[in-house]
Amino acid sequence: MSYKNGKDILPAHLLQELQKYIQGEIIYVPKKEKKRAGWGENNGxxxxxxxxxxxxxxxxxxxxxxxxxxxxxxxxxxxxxxxxxxxxxxxxxxxxxx
Structure with a gap:
C-alpha cells in the first residue's frame, strides 16, 4: 500500500467533500469487495x-x-x-x- 496525495488523484469537488470530514490525516480506502482475492489465491x-x-x-x-x-x-x-x-x-x- 502506498501513500497518495488526494489533490493529485481526486477531482476538486470530491477533495472538498472529504475535507469536511478529515483534513491532513491519512485515510485508507479499501478495495471493492468483489475485487478482493481470498487468502492465498494470488500467490498460489x-x-x-x-x-x-x-x-x-x-x-x-x-x-x-x-x-x-x-x-x-x-x-x-x-x-x-x-x-x-x-x-x-x-x-x-x-x-x-x-
Missing part, C-alpha cells in the same frame, strides 16, 4: 495447501499412519487429524450431491 499458496492435504488423505487411505504423516509433512497430530477429517467430510458431501 491455497492451491499448494489443497494439493498437500489431498496427498495426506490419499496416503492415509493407503495405509500410512498418522505418525508417519506427521514426520513426512512436519505437521502436528492435531493438524493431520483435522485435514483427514475435513477431507473425508468433503468427499462424503460430494458423493451425496447429485
Amino acid at each position: 499458496t491455497r492451491l499448494i495447501i489443497e494439493r498437500r492435504n489431498r496427498e495426506i488423505f490419499r496416503l492415509y487411505q493407503n495405509g500410512s499412519s498418522v505418525m508417519e504423516l506427521i514426520r513426512t509433512f512436519h505437521l502436528s497430530e492435531d493438524s493431520i487429524r483435522k485435514i483427514i477429517g475435513k477431507t473425508r467430510e468433503r468427499l462424503k458431501q460430494a458423493a451425496a450431491t447429485p
Whole structure:
C-alpha cells in the first residue's frame, strides 16, 4: 500500500467533500469487495495447501499412519487429524450431491 496525495488523484469537488470530514490525516480506502482475492489465491499458496492435504488423505487411505504423516509433512497430530477429517467430510458431501 502506498501513500497518495488526494489533490493529485481526486477531482476538486470530491477533495472538498472529504475535507469536511478529515483534513491532513491519512485515510485508507479499501478495495471493492468483489475485487478482493481470498487468502492465498494470488500467490498460489491455497492451491499448494489443497494439493498437500489431498496427498495426506490419499496416503492415509493407503495405509500410512498418522505418525508417519506427521514426520513426512512436519505437521502436528492435531493438524493431520483435522485435514483427514475435513477431507473425508468433503468427499462424503460430494458423493451425496447429485
